Amino acid sequence: MKTMRILILLFCFLLSWPVLGMAAPVSEETETCLDCHRLVTPGIVANWEKSRHAQITPKEALKKDKLARKISVNKVPAKLAKHVIGCAECHTLNPQIHKDTFAHNGFQVHVIVTPRDCVTCHAKETSQYSKNKMAHAYQDLMGNPVYKQLVETVIAMPQIQEGKLRQSPLGQEAQADACLACHGTIIQVKGLRKKETELGKMSFPVLTGWPNQGVGRVNPDGSVGSCASCHTRHSFSIAMARKPYTCVQCHKGPDVPAYKVYSVSPHGAIFKSQAKSWNFNHTPWVIGKDFTAPTCATCHASLLVDENGNMIAPRTHQFNDRLAIRIFGIYAHPQPKFPDTSVVRNEQGLPLPVSLTGEPAVKFLISKDEMQKRRQRMMKICQSCHSQNWVAGHFRRLDQTIKETNKRTLTATKILLKAWQTGVEKGLPQKGLLFDEPIERMWAEQWLFFENSIRYSAAMMGYDYGTFAFGRWYATKNIQQMRDWLRVKGNALQKK
């Protein structure tokens, strides 16, 4: 009977483990936060309570086997080591650097936790992410005069003035509702304002560009990026970041149809069919055991091992160190050397990695050797589930498709250049805007929507997007239409 009782006790204990786990020590400061916030923002607190942050102290986390660790420093500041990571641990870190710090019930609290805060425990990831184009997504867009013009022509207000159509750009708040939602806003502190709350009058910082969770957000502490873009507040979950639903937030549109392509690919089909029995929390992530088809994270970020513990790929938050070619762009091209791409200049002096007629700006792009290395890393992952022969065939076809799309873009560009030369629309030669007239928009759709879609389809085997759905059907149709529209519009203008 005694043995039985022990067994039953053990069973109950195991069942209650997650609940007992909650008993991990919470700091006094965080307890103070929780006292009120359990009432005023119950969802945040409940979400956090389910997070790993709430369940383990850094001190305990450091005892884990190296590959199993989610923490990437060898030592955590003594003050932080012995309690779980709660409200106060993050929101009161480095108060002097944060321009959004404000006095709040006796604490110096800042609103926006940034990579400069997260670096305390996640140094390696933060450092890698700083080399990721995504961290520089604001500058890469708005610091590039061509792309800035694209933004300002798209996020714009056309109005009829004196019988003519005039178009004026809208400001950051409108951009924040579109491009900058993903690219990130600049968050600035404009003083403090008193507000009525459930617990009486209180002061809070006035922030412009907020709310925003863009990957390249420019934070009030001067840092760039937001870890919460993928590790959603306040669960900061690795499981969630490993699921494609995280990526879909910015990668569904016709410009970067990564999720859409994935969702019709064999990998996506397997994910959707079988993921409910996969382990998205296990670290390192074991191919075949924890999952049987890749998600976005598998190929682009995660630390992968096989069932015997052999390393297949180390973790990276740079994301393009397994990628040789950037398939997104006017033309596909070797990955840029540096994550801040606003400094790139092509042979025409435009801030683009490739000239308008297709010549890459080689000195800003990675070398053939580096391309080879990065592709090898990716191929090694593919070869976990596909034969070498299969993988070679896949990449051979992808390379050919990339050439095809670049060549077709050149044809579209030639039609655009002719429209400019003949003055049917006004562009570079007339110092006109690049994206404000119909043929210009058709040209932009050629590469931004159609050729990009075809390349993503080829890369990830989601072939509907290489065929009818914004694929070759539209790519070849669009060029016919550009040609005919140029003729018809030219004729109409001549008449006038």
Place this chain on the structure above:
Amino acid sequence: MKTMRILILLFCFLLSWPVLGMAAPVSEETETCLDCHRLVTPGIVANWEKSRHAQITPKEALKKDKLARKISVNKVPAKLAKHVIGCAECHTLNPQIHKDTFAHNGFQVHVIVTPRDCVTCHAKETSQYSKNKMAHAYQDLMGNPVYKQLVETVIAMPQIQEGKLRQSPLGQEAQADACLACHGTIIQVKGLRKKETELGKMSFPVLTGWPNQGVGRVNPDGSVGSCASCHTRHSFSIAMARKPYTCVQCHKGPDVPAYKVYSVSPHGAIFKSQAKSWNFNHTPWVIGKDFTAPTCATCHASLLVDENGNMIAPRTHQFNDRLAIRIFGIYAHPQPKFPDTSVVRNEQGLPLPVSLTGEPAVKFLISKDEMQKRRQRMMKICQSCHSQNWVAGHFRRLDQTIKETNKRTLTATKILLKAWQTGVEKGLPQKGLLFDEPIERMWAEQWLFFENSIRYSAAMMGYDYGTFAFGRWYATKNIQQMRDWLRVKGNALQKK
């Protein structure tokens, strides 16, 4: 040993609970139905057996704690109280009112169970739903001459007659396959017809407009609406109605892209990643415990409490009593005062809540005060998981985007008006149709597809749909195209 045996018995008992639960008393009438229908429609019976209706009697349901109740009357007719709700309980209720009642194996059965039947136990929900525009969706569309023209121009047959393109509207059965699938058909009884069945010849009513599950269906008992639109037959599940997959049935198209926007929003990402561990059946629905990100129902319908049982929002089936502004429309505008919007008249006398040039028909719309109240209700929900500051910023930006979209629609409208003035296309001035020519369609897409999409994107943070995917890219491009097409087509016509 004895204790052990008891424990094991208890364990077995718990395991068999759901099965034992099925033993809830079924009425004799329903047993008769089941006898045959288990054979002829096994799927319906199996579905019903898994429903809550099959597992609890109203008498037992009334004993539940008030907030936990799914039943909203204080007393149920004695005849119904002591058996579970089965076939006969609903399909033989109020036989005299139902024009679709027919004699069927000794019962007076009606085909279509309506809100007037459901009201017996769900009085509050039915009453709320009667104030929901959705209940009036048929009249709001087909009883409005402008929208009726839209339907008849879209659901139409263009034909070449004597060398000219003529377009004629199609009837209700074609409309039932498109607009009325969601808005609801009129269901009429056209006598009885004998049919061969597995169990011999039988008579059934001949119904026009059937099948249909539209939210504003006009039923043979004179009532409007269909509870089964969201609480799908024959499980009538609250869990299902709480999941966005219910709403997607009518809210995916470019006109009301609510689901698409949600699916790329942070809320959608969390839902898709984590919902498998949420509790969609628990009532009241506990924020943070039962779920950690909102679905459609959370914000627009559900009874919400926090973990301490504090009420965050009462249940509503009106849906717009947490909404200040109607973001769907030619122009966004304050919510209409009454759910039957076909009675609205703008200053031009058209049945629209806003004039063609943007002035709201204020006397048909809710007041500033009421708007404030409704927004407060929504904000209270947001503030469960977001700071007050965050929420204020979100709504400030949304308001600005709404203004932006209205202003852009005005520009498009001015181009349309010019097309009509110059006679390039025929519209209001010529007493022509509003939606049957290319510039008219472009104008309609401006608000119906693009500006609506931008507003939904801003409201629910699904920014791809505010940017490239039917967002600002198309909104600004479309206006350029309208201008150029007007010029080109005008030129071609002049020539003739």
Place this chain on the structure above:
Amino acid sequence: MKTMRILILLFCFLLSWPVLGMAAPVSEETETCLDCHRLVTPGIVANWEKSRHAQITPKEALKKDKLARKISVNKVPAKLAKHVIGCAECHTLNPQIHKDTFAHNGFQVHVIVTPRDCVTCHAKETSQYSKNKMAHAYQDLMGNPVYKQLVETVIAMPQIQEGKLRQSPLGQEAQADACLACHGTIIQVKGLRKKETELGKMSFPVLTGWPNQGVGRVNPDGSVGSCASCHTRHSFSIAMARKPYTCVQCHKGPDVPAYKVYSVSPHGAIFKSQAKSWNFNHTPWVIGKDFTAPTCATCHASLLVDENGNMIAPRTHQFNDRLAIRIFGIYAHPQPKFPDTSVVRNEQGLPLPVSLTGEPAVKFLISKDEMQKRRQRMMKICQSCHSQNWVAGHFRRLDQTIKETNKRTLTATKILLKAWQTGVEKGLPQKGLLFDEPIERMWAEQWLFFENSIRYSAAMMGYDYGTFAFGRWYATKNIQQMRDWLRVKGNALQKK
């Protein structure tokens, strides 16, 4: 105490069942494969280990109740009967027929396992599939001169030559990235090539058209089709093939929007809400018990019974034997008699099942009687969950919509014919290409995108796709645009 111990042992035994199941006997040959491939392709091995193939021997499988069997022969070759189906069992079968057989560590291995291999155990399914149009998808596309032209105009390279736009078709490798990804490539063996591998230099066959998993793949053993299109490697799962995520791989695009339509249908909504508690492995598949709403497989393929074991539909891999009408096409028409549709000729001699002006090529299409039979089979499935009256109404409306779409296509065709007659674009009369000019593309979109979409919407109740999303909005708009564009372009050409 003894009883307790036995109970606990039993419990442990049950828990370990899946693991013990793995102890099913693996052949010596397969063990040899696994020795290396566990290292070089760990994902494949892990995937296979979870498969049914790895868990049961054919001998054991043959003992199952007939309806529960996944194997459809009465006897399996002795050599294969006593081991589970592993690497060697499939990849070394019929080595003499496979042109892709190569010497590999002492085995004669072939790369591509084909239906001619699978037939060994799955004879009935393979035979049915050979009557499925899908098995002939390569020939049905590329062996049909009209469709081949469509492929070659879409998968093409437009280039400016001497100031003119010329378009040239791209080859099979580009097609493999688009149309042939689903339709299947021709896989040819071009000798052997030595490659460096993790285990030293090895020879592998050089294959063109590889990788490819298209449903109508032309295999190196002369067979057509790929079972792995739906039963994904290397789990070959029946559960996966029963989920719509398998079908989405080829049926999402605007041409065949089956998945999109399903995903907004009531069936799709129920699937997405409730499928996590369904049993996708059980055979035969029990309506109401194993699932409560159909997936693609339910209606088009699966063996279905009710809870009492009554047969509702036998398994089929032909897929159209429950379908009377082919709703995909220039015009919807009765299903073709034979799966190789490239032999069909319409009254104009074109390889199309219907003439350009809508007359069906009756002698190549199934009879009214056969149509009736097939529809009855489908209706029987519908009637599991819907009343006879409901089902009749559904199909009546579908038939009407099919007529509507055919009639609208005729109008679009008349505009196209006029464009050709007046020489605005060059087509059949001028022996020009059919799909290379704007009005021709608009015409193709009329049926390929819009009318198809409307028909799929009507068939599966995903009404957004019959209304705004590529539905009647676009169908009626497109015809207006064709008319106006013909006029405007004609005018511009005249001018020149």
